[in-house]
Amino acid sequence: MTAHHTSGPADWIYRLAPGRGDAPRTPASSAQSITEATDRLGPQPVAWAIAVGDELARVIIHEVPGLGGGPAPYETLRMGTEAATLYALLLLADPAADRVVPEESLLGDREFARRRLGLDKVLRGIRVAHAALTNALMAACQEIVPLPERAEQFRRVSELLFGFVDEFSSRMTAEYLAEHDRWLTSGAAAREETVRLILGGQPVRQEAASELLAYRLEGRHLAVIAWCDSPTADAAGDLQRAAAELLHRRGCTSTLVIPTGRTTVSAWGEPHAAPPTGTPGELPYQEGIRFACGSVRHGLPGFRQSHEDAQDTVRVMQLNPGSTGSVVDYPDVELAALVSADLPALRRFVSDELGALAADSRHAGQLRRTLRLYLRNERSLTVAATQLHVARNTVTYRVKRAQELLGHDLTDRLPELMTALEAAQTLGPAVLRPEEDGSHDGASRRS
Template sequence: MTAHHDSGPSGWVHRLAPAPADAPGAPASSEPTLTEATARLGEGPVAWAVLVGTELARVITREVPELGGGPAPFETLRMGTEAAVLRSLLLLADPAADRTVPEESLLGDREFARRRVGLDKVLRGIRVAHAALAGALMAACRERAAPADRAEEFLRISELLFGFMDEFSSRMTTEYLTEHDRWLASGAAAREETVRAILDGQPVREDTARELLAYRLEGRHLALVAWCESPAAGDLQRAAADLLHLRGCSSALILPTGRTTLWAWGDPQAPHPAEAPPGATYPEGFGFAFGSVRHGLTGFRQSHEDAQHAARVMRLNPGGTGPVVDYPDVELPALLSADLPALRRFTGDELGALAADSPHAEQLRRTLRLYLRNERSLMAAAAQLHVARNTVTYRVKRAQELLGHDLTARLPEVMAALEAARVLGPAVLLKADEAHEA
């Protein structure tokens, strides 16, 4: 391991650093990878790689959405792109450096195989990353390298990235196919194929499926979609099983769909699942989206669809719904948000300035919503808000002024918009420059 330096034509690599206004965020790479890179490149280039790695992950998920899928899969992808940027910088600083594809990138590749993302999508993601990384390195070289060295450095960047990405694609293909074959040879493959057949509405023999899945398909079902921010699949599976048990399920089917995501089903004994005990806590960074309780093979599929909708609502407003959400509690916003841009326009049209994303507007929306849900009872709303009756009177009057139209004439629409704003928050609310509070 050698100390970093900034002399010579490639010295610009050691002078890399994020712009003062750009916060790189927390690194996604492993501690050994970061320690080695910092020792050989310096803190500035490593911080630059973290920032560029995050941007590469965003570009990839925008161009190839199948490689995303939520916060946890994005973090896995970011870990791989960040490691690739670091390895590229190490090679630019020292052509004799190790050219091996980083293990962090292979972890994401294996997850793509387990999630059944097509190899063509994976290779397209690599091409997108190649183009974006080349652009970032060329721009950085243009800014930091001496004018006399730029032409040679541009050529070196191009040749190095072409060779590295060619080897990268080859190794990722091999690893993908190996993981895919390993998955096919496991019992998990048969279980997942059976579950996906049911979800796709394909005909299946219930007795054969029941034996393979070790789970009854003819009774009630409560579906769960769960995820975590870091690779802790074992903990996630235990947490999902424990939570289904707390909801009144005597048995459960747990199906991991990636390193940080899973699908699950339980068999609740009652038509409405039990609530978790008061004060129940959940691991940090975990999310649990439940469907509705439904019956039979069709209900197995429908409850899962409900859970997917609930998960989408949670991801639209991270932190605004809590770690556990039941589909019946967010059903209306889930249905309305199938077309999010249209819902945002609807919310703005119905609520006017009351749709502003501000604490004051939120207070007025909550007061108006409780007032309407309590059949316009000032006393009932005041009791739920723990404020005086006159306070509710003032807030309701102010909220109706901000609506900009007659509340009575469009009561169902206004209540739907208030519910969407409550659950989805900033995803459907207006920014300060879009809404003005008088």
């Protein structure tokens, strides 16, 4: 869609564009917001705003780490910085227009209040973003605007941004305090505080805590962490329903669901003694929702441990998001979770054990998968061929080629070899060597 504007002192705003060679970024704002901004400014200034919004979010987290908290909170923060950057461009392009601070730039406030982040940190984040946005606009102005006109444009940028930030800070403060009050008076505060104490290993009166949470703490527990990759959706309600549904389908008789942000919830359920039926991983959950499940544990310590298992599962899923499904159970990734606690050390281990097989390439991956299934099936060529849907001779060739690249007999370091293969299978590029890196063209260092 073509932008509509008349010539004027702010024409340089319409000539903004992301740097050459910069990979295009996916917008964090809603499709409607992007369409409206593109109609007014044009696609290139909007792309510039998306890139700058992403950079602002990174700068804020670097300067005020408490405002981070993982991929989902980061996307919420990025939506706010992107919306604020777009608003600033629209303001500079047409200062006389009647505009209000966009709601998308305020959504993170509710999450900050619920996460008990101090208002001082929120306001410091605004100041950091203001300075970074001012610098980005000044730099772009210096590059685009002729020298005789720069001083006036610098003045406009400074004046309009100070006015915007003053209004924005006031709105953020009001929203934060309102959300904080709502949270305190809703009863959610007491429940979330109780869960926080349990997860932190603090002493609680188990009977009183069970009554407050309406959830039996002395039983067996299956913990789930659910989050949504879509930062534009108001996903809190959908996430809570989805987490409760998954737990019920896992055979849980009662559930406890605690929102931990706009795009994340923690949940627990008390499963039946009998194994659950069904295949939860294949249920048609809303696109973008993912679930990390812990192990079934018992009692108050089990409530905490199952949640920690789920957290480790989240970490594994985020290390290799392309290869894990929407529902992942801790027992299925337990080995990868344990060995990836020190990721740099694991990368070295995988590289040393697998040699050329540690390359992140299609050919090396094919050999790794074949060798892994061959070893897991007690060296049965027939079973491995069936699972891979290839001929038995193909498995024979691949295993022989893999052993040549390893440079030693498969029994020499079998536990280490299997561990490296499992880590590569689950974590993928997070522990593999880029294909172009030729540092291990030959056999493994262990040979």
